[in-house]
Amino acid sequence: MSSPFRSRPAPQGTLRLFRFKGIDVFLHWSWAVVAVIDLQTRHNEYRSPIWNVAEYLSLFAIVLLHEFGHAFACRSTGGRADTILLWPLGGVAYVNPPFRPKAWLWGIAAGPLVNVALIPVTFAASWYFGVEHAVRPTDFQRFVSTVTFINLALLIFNMLPIYPLDGGQIVMSILWFFVPFERALSISAYVGMAGAAVGLAFAIHWGNYWMVAIALYAAWNCWRGIQLAESIRQMRRLNEPSYARRGL
Ligand SMILES: [Zn+2]
Structure with missing residues:
Protein backbone atom coordinates (compact mmCIF):
# COMPACT_ATOMS: atom_id res chain seq x y z
CA MET A 1 0.00 0.00 0.00
CA SER A 2 1.14 3.56 -0.43
CA SER A 3 -0.15 6.60 1.35
CA PRO A 4 0.06 9.77 -0.71
CA PHE A 5 -1.50 11.91 2.01
CA ARG A 6 1.51 12.39 4.23
CA SER A 7 5.17 12.65 3.46
CA ARG A 8 6.38 11.56 6.88
CA PRO A 9 4.83 9.48 9.65
CA ALA A 10 5.18 10.35 13.30
CA PRO A 11 8.23 8.39 14.49
CA GLN A 12 6.51 7.55 17.81
CA GLY A 13 6.56 3.89 18.66
CA THR A 14 8.82 3.00 15.76
CA LEU A 15 12.36 1.80 15.41
CA ARG A 16 14.50 2.94 12.49
CA LEU A 17 15.87 -0.25 10.93
CA PHE A 18 18.06 1.14 8.17
CA ARG A 19 18.34 3.70 5.41
CA PHE A 20 18.64 2.76 1.73
CA LYS A 21 19.12 5.36 -1.02
CA GLY A 22 17.83 8.05 1.30
CA ILE A 23 14.73 6.07 2.33
CA ASP A 24 14.39 5.39 6.06
CA VAL A 25 12.73 2.09 6.95
CA PHE A 26 10.87 2.14 10.28
CA LEU A 27 9.39 -0.79 12.16
CA HIS A 28 6.41 -0.25 14.47
CA TRP A 29 6.63 -1.87 17.94
CA SER A 30 3.36 -3.78 17.37
CA TRP A 31 5.17 -5.80 14.69
CA ALA A 32 7.16 -7.61 17.39
CA VAL A 33 3.98 -8.43 19.36
CA VAL A 34 2.22 -9.89 16.34
CA ALA A 35 5.38 -11.77 15.35
CA VAL A 36 5.50 -13.49 18.76
CA ILE A 37 1.76 -14.38 18.61
CA ASP A 38 2.17 -15.66 15.05
CA LEU A 39 5.22 -17.75 15.90
CA GLN A 40 3.56 -19.22 19.01
CA THR A 41 0.30 -20.14 17.32
CA ARG A 42 1.84 -21.74 14.23
CA HIS A 43 4.63 -23.84 15.67
CA ASN A 44 3.41 -27.11 14.15
CA GLU A 45 3.88 -26.19 10.50
CA TYR A 46 7.58 -27.06 10.39
CA ARG A 47 9.72 -29.63 12.18
CA SER A 48 12.11 -26.90 13.22
CA PRO A 49 10.62 -23.59 14.51
CA ILE A 50 13.42 -21.63 12.85
CA TRP A 51 11.48 -21.95 9.56
CA ASN A 52 8.51 -20.14 11.09
CA VAL A 53 10.85 -17.25 11.82
CA ALA A 54 12.26 -17.42 8.28
CA GLU A 55 8.72 -17.43 6.86
CA TYR A 56 7.65 -14.39 8.88
CA LEU A 57 10.80 -12.49 7.90
CA SER A 58 10.27 -13.43 4.23
CA LEU A 59 6.74 -12.05 4.37
CA PHE A 60 8.12 -8.73 5.54
CA ALA A 61 10.96 -8.83 3.01
CA ILE A 62 8.38 -9.18 0.23
CA VAL A 63 6.29 -6.36 1.71
CA LEU A 64 9.41 -4.20 1.98
CA LEU A 65 10.38 -4.80 -1.68
CA HIS A 66 6.79 -3.90 -2.66
CA GLU A 67 7.04 -0.61 -0.70
CA PHE A 68 10.42 0.20 -2.24
CA GLY A 69 8.69 -0.28 -5.62
CA HIS A 70 6.19 2.48 -4.66
CA ALA A 71 8.93 4.75 -3.31
CA PHE A 72 11.32 4.50 -6.28
CA ALA A 73 8.48 4.85 -8.81
CA CYS A 74 7.32 8.00 -6.99
CA ARG A 75 10.83 9.44 -7.19
CA SER A 76 11.13 8.56 -10.88
CA THR A 77 8.24 10.97 -11.56
CA GLY A 78 9.93 13.76 -9.60
CA GLY A 79 8.06 13.14 -6.35
CA ARG A 80 9.38 12.75 -2.83
CA ALA A 81 9.60 9.45 -0.96
CA ASP A 82 11.82 9.10 2.07
CA THR A 83 9.99 6.89 4.54
CA ILE A 84 8.68 3.33 4.67
CA LEU A 85 6.86 2.05 7.74
CA LEU A 86 6.38 -1.65 8.41
CA TRP A 87 3.66 -2.69 10.81
CA PRO A 88 1.54 -5.82 11.31
CA LEU A 89 -1.01 -4.93 8.63
CA GLY A 90 1.77 -4.63 6.07
CA GLY A 91 3.82 -1.70 4.91
CA VAL A 92 3.18 1.90 4.03
CA ALA A 93 5.42 3.93 1.72
CA TYR A 94 4.97 7.62 2.48
CA VAL A 95 5.12 9.16 -0.94
CA ASN A 96 4.48 12.63 -2.26
CA PRO A 97 4.13 12.27 -6.02
CA PRO A 98 3.56 15.20 -8.40
CA PHE A 99 -0.14 16.10 -8.54
CA ARG A 100 -0.82 14.40 -11.89
CA PRO A 101 -2.82 11.22 -12.58
CA LYS A 102 -0.01 9.62 -14.61
CA ALA A 103 2.52 10.09 -11.79
CA TRP A 104 0.09 8.67 -9.21
CA LEU A 105 -0.82 5.72 -11.40
CA TRP A 106 2.82 4.74 -11.90
CA GLY A 107 3.65 5.27 -8.21
CA ILE A 108 0.83 2.93 -7.16
CA ALA A 109 1.18 0.30 -9.89
CA ALA A 110 4.91 -0.16 -9.21
CA GLY A 111 4.24 -1.84 -5.84
CA PRO A 112 2.20 -4.78 -7.18
CA LEU A 113 4.56 -4.96 -10.19
CA VAL A 114 7.32 -5.95 -7.75
CA ASN A 115 5.17 -8.95 -6.71
CA VAL A 116 4.55 -9.75 -10.39
CA ALA A 117 8.34 -9.71 -10.94
CA LEU A 118 8.77 -12.07 -7.96
CA ILE A 119 6.35 -14.67 -9.41
CA PRO A 120 8.86 -16.21 -11.88
CA VAL A 121 11.59 -16.10 -9.21
CA THR A 122 9.53 -17.99 -6.62
CA PHE A 123 8.15 -20.46 -9.18
CA ALA A 124 11.66 -21.12 -10.50
CA ALA A 125 12.82 -21.81 -6.93
CA SER A 126 9.85 -24.18 -6.36
CA TRP A 127 10.67 -26.03 -9.57
CA TYR A 128 14.42 -26.14 -8.89
CA PHE A 129 14.02 -27.55 -5.40
CA GLY A 130 11.38 -30.07 -6.52
CA VAL A 131 8.71 -28.69 -4.20
CA GLU A 132 5.70 -29.90 -6.21
CA HIS A 133 6.67 -33.56 -6.44
CA ALA A 134 7.98 -33.95 -2.92
CA VAL A 135 6.09 -36.80 -1.20
CA ARG A 136 7.40 -35.87 2.21
CA PRO A 137 8.52 -32.26 1.80
CA THR A 138 11.43 -31.07 3.86
CA ASP A 139 11.13 -27.90 5.94
CA PHE A 140 13.00 -26.00 3.27
CA GLN A 141 10.63 -27.23 0.53
CA ARG A 142 7.62 -26.23 2.63
CA PHE A 143 9.19 -22.84 3.17
CA VAL A 144 9.77 -22.26 -0.58
CA SER A 145 6.22 -23.32 -1.38
CA THR A 146 4.77 -21.05 1.35
CA VAL A 147 6.80 -18.02 0.21
CA THR A 148 5.59 -18.62 -3.37
CA PHE A 149 2.02 -18.68 -2.05
CA ILE A 150 2.53 -15.58 0.16
CA ASN A 151 3.77 -13.52 -2.78
CA LEU A 152 0.80 -14.54 -4.94
CA ALA A 153 -1.70 -13.98 -2.12
CA LEU A 154 -0.28 -10.51 -1.41
CA LEU A 155 -0.52 -9.62 -5.09
CA ILE A 156 -4.13 -10.80 -5.42
CA PHE A 157 -5.21 -9.09 -2.17
CA ASN A 158 -3.47 -5.81 -3.07
CA MET A 159 -5.04 -5.78 -6.52
ZN1 LIG B 1 1.20 -1.24 -2.30
Whole structure:
Protein backbone atom coordinates (compact mmCIF):
# COMPACT_ATOMS: atom_id res chain seq x y z
CA MET A 1 0.00 0.00 0.00
CA SER A 2 1.14 3.56 -0.43
CA SER A 3 -0.15 6.60 1.35
CA PRO A 4 0.06 9.77 -0.71
CA PHE A 5 -1.50 11.91 2.01
CA ARG A 6 1.51 12.39 4.23
CA SER A 7 5.17 12.65 3.46
CA ARG A 8 6.38 11.56 6.88
CA PRO A 9 4.83 9.48 9.65
CA ALA A 10 5.18 10.35 13.30
CA PRO A 11 8.23 8.39 14.49
CA GLN A 12 6.51 7.55 17.81
CA GLY A 13 6.56 3.89 18.66
CA THR A 14 8.82 3.00 15.76
CA LEU A 15 12.36 1.80 15.41
CA ARG A 16 14.50 2.94 12.49
CA LEU A 17 15.87 -0.25 10.93
CA PHE A 18 18.06 1.14 8.17
CA ARG A 19 18.34 3.70 5.41
CA PHE A 20 18.64 2.76 1.73
CA LYS A 21 19.12 5.36 -1.02
CA GLY A 22 17.83 8.05 1.30
CA ILE A 23 14.73 6.07 2.33
CA ASP A 24 14.39 5.39 6.06
CA VAL A 25 12.73 2.09 6.95
CA PHE A 26 10.87 2.14 10.28
CA LEU A 27 9.39 -0.79 12.16
CA HIS A 28 6.41 -0.25 14.47
CA TRP A 29 6.63 -1.87 17.94
CA SER A 30 3.36 -3.78 17.37
CA TRP A 31 5.17 -5.80 14.69
CA ALA A 32 7.16 -7.61 17.39
CA VAL A 33 3.98 -8.43 19.36
CA VAL A 34 2.22 -9.89 16.34
CA ALA A 35 5.38 -11.77 15.35
CA VAL A 36 5.50 -13.49 18.76
CA ILE A 37 1.76 -14.38 18.61
CA ASP A 38 2.17 -15.66 15.05
CA LEU A 39 5.22 -17.75 15.90
CA GLN A 40 3.56 -19.22 19.01
CA THR A 41 0.30 -20.14 17.32
CA ARG A 42 1.84 -21.74 14.23
CA HIS A 43 4.63 -23.84 15.67
CA ASN A 44 3.41 -27.11 14.15
CA GLU A 45 3.88 -26.19 10.50
CA TYR A 46 7.58 -27.06 10.39
CA ARG A 47 9.72 -29.63 12.18
CA SER A 48 12.11 -26.90 13.22
CA PRO A 49 10.62 -23.59 14.51
CA ILE A 50 13.42 -21.63 12.85
CA TRP A 51 11.48 -21.95 9.56
CA ASN A 52 8.51 -20.14 11.09
CA VAL A 53 10.85 -17.25 11.82
CA ALA A 54 12.26 -17.42 8.28
CA GLU A 55 8.72 -17.43 6.86
CA TYR A 56 7.65 -14.39 8.88
CA LEU A 57 10.80 -12.49 7.90
CA SER A 58 10.27 -13.43 4.23
CA LEU A 59 6.74 -12.05 4.37
CA PHE A 60 8.12 -8.73 5.54
CA ALA A 61 10.96 -8.83 3.01
CA ILE A 62 8.38 -9.18 0.23
CA VAL A 63 6.29 -6.36 1.71
CA LEU A 64 9.41 -4.20 1.98
CA LEU A 65 10.38 -4.80 -1.68
CA HIS A 66 6.79 -3.90 -2.66
CA GLU A 67 7.04 -0.61 -0.70
CA PHE A 68 10.42 0.20 -2.24
CA GLY A 69 8.69 -0.28 -5.62
CA HIS A 70 6.19 2.48 -4.66
CA ALA A 71 8.93 4.75 -3.31
CA PHE A 72 11.32 4.50 -6.28
CA ALA A 73 8.48 4.85 -8.81
CA CYS A 74 7.32 8.00 -6.99
CA ARG A 75 10.83 9.44 -7.19
CA SER A 76 11.13 8.56 -10.88
CA THR A 77 8.24 10.97 -11.56
CA GLY A 78 9.93 13.76 -9.60
CA GLY A 79 8.06 13.14 -6.35
CA ARG A 80 9.38 12.75 -2.83
CA ALA A 81 9.60 9.45 -0.96
CA ASP A 82 11.82 9.10 2.07
CA THR A 83 9.99 6.89 4.54
CA ILE A 84 8.68 3.33 4.67
CA LEU A 85 6.86 2.05 7.74
CA LEU A 86 6.38 -1.65 8.41
CA TRP A 87 3.66 -2.69 10.81
CA PRO A 88 1.54 -5.82 11.31
CA LEU A 89 -1.01 -4.93 8.63
CA GLY A 90 1.77 -4.63 6.07
CA GLY A 91 3.82 -1.70 4.91
CA VAL A 92 3.18 1.90 4.03
CA ALA A 93 5.42 3.93 1.72
CA TYR A 94 4.97 7.62 2.48
CA VAL A 95 5.12 9.16 -0.94
CA ASN A 96 4.48 12.63 -2.26
CA PRO A 97 4.13 12.27 -6.02
CA PRO A 98 3.56 15.20 -8.40
CA PHE A 99 -0.14 16.10 -8.54
CA ARG A 100 -0.82 14.40 -11.89
CA PRO A 101 -2.82 11.22 -12.58
CA LYS A 102 -0.01 9.62 -14.61
CA ALA A 103 2.52 10.09 -11.79
CA TRP A 104 0.09 8.67 -9.21
CA LEU A 105 -0.82 5.72 -11.40
CA TRP A 106 2.82 4.74 -11.90
CA GLY A 107 3.65 5.27 -8.21
CA ILE A 108 0.83 2.93 -7.16
CA ALA A 109 1.18 0.30 -9.89
CA ALA A 110 4.91 -0.16 -9.21
CA GLY A 111 4.24 -1.84 -5.84
CA PRO A 112 2.20 -4.78 -7.18
CA LEU A 113 4.56 -4.96 -10.19
CA VAL A 114 7.32 -5.95 -7.75
CA ASN A 115 5.17 -8.95 -6.71
CA VAL A 116 4.55 -9.75 -10.39
CA ALA A 117 8.34 -9.71 -10.94
CA LEU A 118 8.77 -12.07 -7.96
CA ILE A 119 6.35 -14.67 -9.41
CA PRO A 120 8.86 -16.21 -11.88
CA VAL A 121 11.59 -16.10 -9.21
CA THR A 122 9.53 -17.99 -6.62
CA PHE A 123 8.15 -20.46 -9.18
CA ALA A 124 11.66 -21.12 -10.50
CA ALA A 125 12.82 -21.81 -6.93
CA SER A 126 9.85 -24.18 -6.36
CA TRP A 127 10.67 -26.03 -9.57
CA TYR A 128 14.42 -26.14 -8.89
CA PHE A 129 14.02 -27.55 -5.40
CA GLY A 130 11.38 -30.07 -6.52
CA VAL A 131 8.71 -28.69 -4.20
CA GLU A 132 5.70 -29.90 -6.21
CA HIS A 133 6.67 -33.56 -6.44
CA ALA A 134 7.98 -33.95 -2.92
CA VAL A 135 6.09 -36.80 -1.20
CA ARG A 136 7.40 -35.87 2.21
CA PRO A 137 8.52 -32.26 1.80
CA THR A 138 11.43 -31.07 3.86
CA ASP A 139 11.13 -27.90 5.94
CA PHE A 140 13.00 -26.00 3.27
CA GLN A 141 10.63 -27.23 0.53
CA ARG A 142 7.62 -26.23 2.63
CA PHE A 143 9.19 -22.84 3.17
CA VAL A 144 9.77 -22.26 -0.58
CA SER A 145 6.22 -23.32 -1.38
CA THR A 146 4.77 -21.05 1.35
CA VAL A 147 6.80 -18.02 0.21
CA THR A 148 5.59 -18.62 -3.37
CA PHE A 149 2.02 -18.68 -2.05
CA ILE A 150 2.53 -15.58 0.16
CA ASN A 151 3.77 -13.52 -2.78
CA LEU A 152 0.80 -14.54 -4.94
CA ALA A 153 -1.70 -13.98 -2.12
CA LEU A 154 -0.28 -10.51 -1.41
CA LEU A 155 -0.52 -9.62 -5.09
CA ILE A 156 -4.13 -10.80 -5.42
CA PHE A 157 -5.21 -9.09 -2.17
CA ASN A 158 -3.47 -5.81 -3.07
CA MET A 159 -5.04 -5.78 -6.52
CA LEU A 160 -8.64 -6.02 -5.28
CA PRO A 161 -10.22 -2.89 -6.76
CA ILE A 162 -11.22 -1.61 -3.33
CA TYR A 163 -9.78 1.67 -2.08
CA PRO A 164 -7.36 2.08 -0.20
CA LEU A 165 -5.82 -1.14 -1.52
CA ASP A 166 -3.45 -0.64 -4.46
CA GLY A 167 -6.08 -1.98 -6.90
CA GLY A 168 -8.56 0.64 -5.62
CA GLN A 169 -5.95 3.40 -5.86
CA ILE A 170 -5.18 2.33 -9.43
CA VAL A 171 -8.90 2.63 -10.25
CA MET A 172 -8.88 6.08 -8.60
CA SER A 173 -5.88 7.25 -10.65
CA ILE A 174 -7.52 6.04 -13.87
CA LEU A 175 -10.76 7.84 -12.94
CA TRP A 176 -8.72 10.98 -12.35
CA PHE A 177 -7.85 11.09 -16.07
CA PHE A 178 -11.55 11.79 -16.71
CA VAL A 179 -12.88 13.65 -13.65
CA PRO A 180 -11.37 16.09 -11.10
CA PHE A 181 -9.17 14.54 -8.42
CA GLU A 182 -11.59 15.05 -5.54
CA ARG A 183 -14.40 13.36 -7.47
CA ALA A 184 -12.21 10.36 -8.35
CA LEU A 185 -11.12 10.16 -4.72
CA SER A 186 -14.61 10.37 -3.22
CA ILE A 187 -16.06 7.80 -5.66
CA SER A 188 -13.21 5.38 -4.84
CA ALA A 189 -13.43 6.04 -1.11
CA TYR A 190 -17.22 5.42 -1.01
CA VAL A 191 -16.77 2.18 -2.99
CA GLY A 192 -13.96 1.29 -0.58
CA MET A 193 -16.20 2.02 2.41
CA ALA A 194 -18.83 -0.36 1.01
CA GLY A 195 -16.12 -2.97 0.40
CA ALA A 196 -14.80 -2.55 3.94
CA ALA A 197 -18.34 -2.96 5.33
CA VAL A 198 -18.82 -6.22 3.38
CA GLY A 199 -15.36 -7.39 4.49
CA LEU A 200 -16.17 -6.52 8.11
CA ALA A 201 -19.45 -8.47 7.97
CA PHE A 202 -17.63 -11.56 6.66
CA ALA A 203 -14.82 -11.09 9.18
CA ILE A 204 -17.28 -11.01 12.10
CA HIS A 205 -19.22 -13.95 10.67
CA TRP A 206 -16.04 -16.02 10.41
CA GLY A 207 -14.68 -14.74 13.73
CA ASN A 208 -11.49 -13.67 11.96
CA TYR A 209 -10.08 -10.85 14.13
CA TRP A 210 -7.22 -10.25 11.77
CA MET A 211 -9.64 -9.52 8.95
CA VAL A 212 -11.70 -7.30 11.31
CA ALA A 213 -8.58 -5.18 11.91
CA ILE A 214 -7.84 -4.92 8.18
CA ALA A 215 -11.45 -3.97 7.36
CA LEU A 216 -11.50 -1.29 10.08
CA TYR A 217 -8.16 0.09 8.91
CA ALA A 218 -9.46 0.22 5.34
CA ALA A 219 -12.67 1.96 6.48
CA TRP A 220 -10.65 4.54 8.40
CA ASN A 221 -8.55 5.26 5.30
CA CYS A 222 -11.72 5.64 3.22
CA TRP A 223 -13.12 8.04 5.80
CA ARG A 224 -9.97 10.16 5.55
CA GLY A 225 -10.19 10.03 1.74
CA ILE A 226 -13.81 11.23 1.82
CA GLN A 227 -12.90 14.08 4.18
CA LEU A 228 -9.93 15.09 2.03
CA ALA A 229 -12.08 15.10 -1.11
CA GLU A 230 -14.61 17.31 0.71
CA SER A 231 -11.99 19.82 1.86
CA ILE A 232 -10.53 20.06 -1.66
CA ARG A 233 -14.04 20.63 -2.98
CA GLN A 234 -14.51 23.48 -0.50
CA MET A 235 -11.15 25.01 -1.42
CA ARG A 236 -12.17 24.90 -5.07
CA ARG A 237 -15.47 26.56 -4.19
CA LEU A 238 -13.56 29.33 -2.39
CA ASN A 239 -11.45 29.64 -5.52
CA GLU A 240 -8.28 28.75 -3.68
CA PRO A 241 -5.85 28.13 -6.54
CA SER A 242 -2.95 26.79 -4.52
CA TYR A 243 -4.55 23.62 -3.15
CA ALA A 244 -2.69 21.42 -5.59
CA ARG A 245 0.66 23.08 -5.24
CA ARG A 246 0.53 23.00 -1.47
CA GLY A 247 0.27 19.25 -1.72
CA LEU A 248 -1.96 16.98 0.27
ZN1 LIG B 1 1.20 -1.24 -2.30
